[in-house]
Amino acid sequence: MTLATDRFPRPPYDIEIEPLVEIAADNTESFVGNFDLKKLREEALRREHPRTQALLADKTVTCQDVVIPGPRNDLTLTVVRPAGERSEPRPCIFYIHGGAMVRSDRYAGLDCSTIWARELGAITISVEYGLAPENAGTGPAEDCYAALVWAGKHADALGIDANKLILYGVSAGGGLAASVALMMRDKKGGHPVALRGLFLKAPMLDDRAVSVSAQQFVTGPMYNSTINRAAWRCLLGERAGSTADVVSAYEAPARAQDLSGLPPTYLDCGTADPFRDDNAAFAAKLWEGGVHAEFHAWPGAPHAFDRIAPDAAISKLAKATRLAWLRRILETEIKRQSGQVTNGKVSQQTIE
Known part of the structure; x- marks a missing residue:
């Protein structure tokens, strides 16, 4: 049953973000009742359009679309490369976009690839997975x-270093990234990929939505648990939220x-999420x-806070922390390949 009101008091919003939340309260999205999915999808694409156009016009990177066979239909990938030639393979961030499983496309949030290209020398690959409800159950993860x-399998042709591959997902894409990582773990020997890291940005993980934070943010602007429950129903149907x-x-x-x-693994989200x-x-x-994991809960931050208020101090701190983790993971692999890291420990050569 959909909860109608918050059941616990909310933690306060960040002082720089709160005015934006109040403005958004006058134009709150709702998935309640007979929502117009086509309209919601069009609105999501329209919001991202300026960032997508800026990415495509950015001369520091090149964007290439590749169509590959998928489990049911062909899949389109966008490959974003740093401009200029480079003989040695580059690190790769395999990116999975957000959108509550039901909307947005492979360009949503992909403007971050310009930062990864500049700061990490990385190639980004973004996948256009099938959206729910047309693609239900495990379909999007597959x-x-x-x-x-x-x-x-095509790392050499793509110019990526298969030993420096990080799986990165945002919101719904974070949930999908976690699902994919579990598939990779369980299909031992059935794939040519060894993930260097797993990055989960405010991931959508649990269809049951019964936690305290879910009950603190049942209604109101920004992403809330009422929207979340409806989104999970699109993916899972009547199974969503089942205790069985x-x-x-x-x-x-x-x-x-x-x-x-x-x-x-890196995870982060806001305390108002x-x-x-x-x-x-x-x-x-x-x-x-026994997994090496780092978790950050950014105080006063709602879902997608760094997109809503990119210049807020908490957003800048979060973005810098995320980039530092990515750099640290990739540099650890460089040290491992050079023999400076053995069984997770820094060798004497490194500290001398």
Whole structure:
């Protein structure tokens, strides 16, 4: 049953972000009732259009579309490369976009690829996975998995270093990234990819939406748990939110009982995000499984806060912290290849 009101008091919004939340309250999206999915999709594309056009016009990178076979239909990938020639292979960030599983496209948030190109020398690959409800259950995750495996098989042609590949997902894409990482762990020997890291930005992980944070943000502007419940119903139908064992971890990663064997993982979200407690619980489960995981809960920040208020101090701090983690993961691999890291420990040569 859809909750109508918040059941717990909310933590305050960040002082720089609160005015934007108040403005958004007059134009709150709602997935309640007979929502117009076509309209919601058009609005999402329109919001991202200026950033997409800026990316395509940016001379510091090149964008190339590639069409590959998918599990059911062909999949389109966009490959963003730093401009200029380079003989040695580059690091790769395999990117999965957000949009509550039901909207947006592979360009949503892809403007971050210009930063990764400049700061990390990385190639970004973004996949156009099938959206729900047209693609339900494990369909979207299977699309992403197939695209990642294809990228691994064609690493040389793509100019990427298969040992420096990070799987990166945002919101719904974060949930899909976690699902794909579980698929890779479980399909041992069935793929040519070894993930160096897993990056989950405010991931959409749990269809049950019963945490305290979900009940703090049932209504109101920004992304809330009422929207979230409706989005999960698009993906899972009547199974969404069930307490029975009818939803797999490949559909809702919070359902996984064991997260051991996953690569080093970064998670973050805001304290004013309905996903906050699901993300914290997932981080704890990673630690329980012996996974190297880093978790940040940004105070007063709602879902997608760095897109809503990119110049707020908390947004700048979050973006700098994320970039630092990506750089650290890639530099660790460089040291590993040079023999300076052995079994997770820095060699004496490094500290002398």
